[in-house]
Amino acid sequence: MHISEGVLSGAVLIAGAGLSTVGVGIGIRNLDYDQIPKVGLLSAVFFVASLVHIPVGPASAHLVLSGLCGLLLGWTAFPAILVGLSLQALLFQFGGLTTLGANTFNIAFPAVVLGVTVGKLVNNENPAIRMTAEFICGAGSILFSGLLVALSLFATGKAFLPASKLVILAHIPIMLIEGLITVFVVEFVRKVRPEILSPA
């Protein structure tokens, strides 16, 4: 999911940084000071969840939960994901400094777009509709993030085309599992603490 340092070209890095700045700007404009502890703690939850390894076939993958993040936070997911990625870069050297913009955009943008559109259906009366919406948020975020990662690589150089294809393929099983997990998490939260799902 992360693109490491030194891979992307200058133009792609700048585009990523610019787009992320816009997204984060919109995000913090929607963010009240009252909500900062809540968003800060949620981004800490996503940070911790990314350390959880789940079995996928013979290998294992870590949780991303960007879809869940977009669903719960809307545009605020942009600054939350930026903070989470900065912490990962600083503490574990995952992702990186120059790629922070591109990585933030690749992960946050699909999550936010799905969160503010399809995500609105999570409070629908009909369980089939809302569970489908949750699945689309979880799985779609990973799918589109994978496509954006592949696109970033491809925009850097045509030689990255096979690597881009590999990235998309690798995202498919993770996508299905993330979709499932998002449905389970949201349905659990609905039973236990429905206030989290109601728009603040």
Next chain:
Amino acid sequence: MRLAEFSYGDSFIHRMDPRSKIVTAVIFSVFVAVNNSLQVCALALVFPLVMLGLGRISFVKTLRRLGAINSFLVILWLVLPFSYPGDPLFTIGAWTATQQGALMALMITLKSNVIVLTMMALLGSSSIFSLAHALTHLGIPEKIALLFFFSYRYVHVINTEFETLSRAMKIRSFKPNMNIHTYRSYAYLVGMLLVKSFDRSNRIMAAMKCRGFTGKFYILHHYQMKRMDFLLPAVSGIFAALIMVVR
């Protein structure tokens, strides 16, 4: 979870103004990331190594962290030499590796390691709190700095809760496998973390309001740039210029 383990130390790198370290790290990383010469990347490696040495940062721990990053690059080495057009290097079956492709993979590996080592030496040698503090001085929006503070402050707390919950799962003989039960259990684990954090954040907000929080983040400790602190950006700038010339 061992976080920010390099930030405990008392070398002159550790004592340096975090603002100067951030600015230097960012500019040097961008310089390395956008250049397209193998020699420059190789020479640039000297800078973080000297900084790590000056900061007396454990060589073994640094290497262990580099191992984690380089495992990401393995996939690149498997693909790139075969997909990059150029002169053939060797052939496996229908696949031909090219010299240019291998050099490209080598350059990316070098860049990645140089930038990560620079980050470890310069940013790793400051605590996360002083970095966030320095970022507010450098003009990032206050809300981002606050978010950063809260997130980092509670990562440990939430991780402890996560460990408690996973221990409880283990005691009940939970074995992760590839089935719905596993995914549901992990989802409930995450759900429980969300619920606990949501409740905690409400308590924090209430406590902060009781203490008169109005959204302003007061900075009590102001940084003062000393002569030494201008040295770092200057030295790295001269170094970058030098390797461009030497090449």
